[in-house]
Amino acid sequence: MEKLQQEVAEIAQGRSMIVEEDLEKMHYLKAVIKESLRLHIPVPLLIPRVALEEVKLMGYDIPKGTQIIVNAWAIGRDPTLWEEPEEFKPERFLKNKFSYKGLHFEWLPFGAGRRACPGMHFGVAIIELAVANIVYKYDLGIPNAGTHEELDMSEQCGVMLQKKTPLLVTTSPRF
C-alpha cells in the first residue's frame, strides 16, 4: 500500500485529483490491479463456448458441439504457471508485460478471442482512476485495529465471483 501511495503521490505532485493522463505513468498501480484481477478474477468461468468441430486437446478428444467452460480462476492460481500463486505480488506484472487483450492464456480477466470483453479498456480505466484517487486521498485500514492476515478472503462462486464476507475498511484523509 505504501509503495502504491508513494507512486501516486509523486505523480500527482500535490494536485487535488488524479486525472486520466496521469495513469500511463503509474506502472505500480497497473501492476497492483493486474495482480488483483489474477487472484480475484471477477468472472471466474468466462462465458461458455461450444466446440464447432471435433478437436484433440492435450490428449482429450472433444466432440463437435461440446460445451467448454474455461476455469480462468484456477488457471490464474495454477502453480505450474505462477510462482507462489497464492501470494499477492504485483511485481510479477512489472517484469512481464501482460496486455489485457487475451493473448496470455495464463491470465484471462477479460477472456480471449472474439467473445472477449468489449468493455475491458473502459473497465480498466475506471478501476485505475478510482483506485488511484482513493489511495491518494485516504489511508485505508482494517476496523478494530485488525491485521490483513485476519481478513477473511474466502470467495463464493457464481457467474461473478464475490467475497463471502463484505470487505470493511476504515478511511482517514491524507491531506
Ligand code: HEM
Ligand atoms: C473489471 C471490469 C470487467 C471485467 C473483469 C469483465 C470481464 C468479462 C469477461 C471475463 C467476459 C467474458 C469473456 C470471454 O468469455 O472470453 C466479459 C464479457 C462481456 N463484457 Fe465484460 N468485464 C468488465 C467490464 C465490462 C464493461 C465496463 C462492459 C461494458 C461497458 C462489459 C461488457 C461485456 C460484454 C457485452 C460481454 C459479452 C461479450 C460477448 O459475449 O461477445 N464488460 N466481460
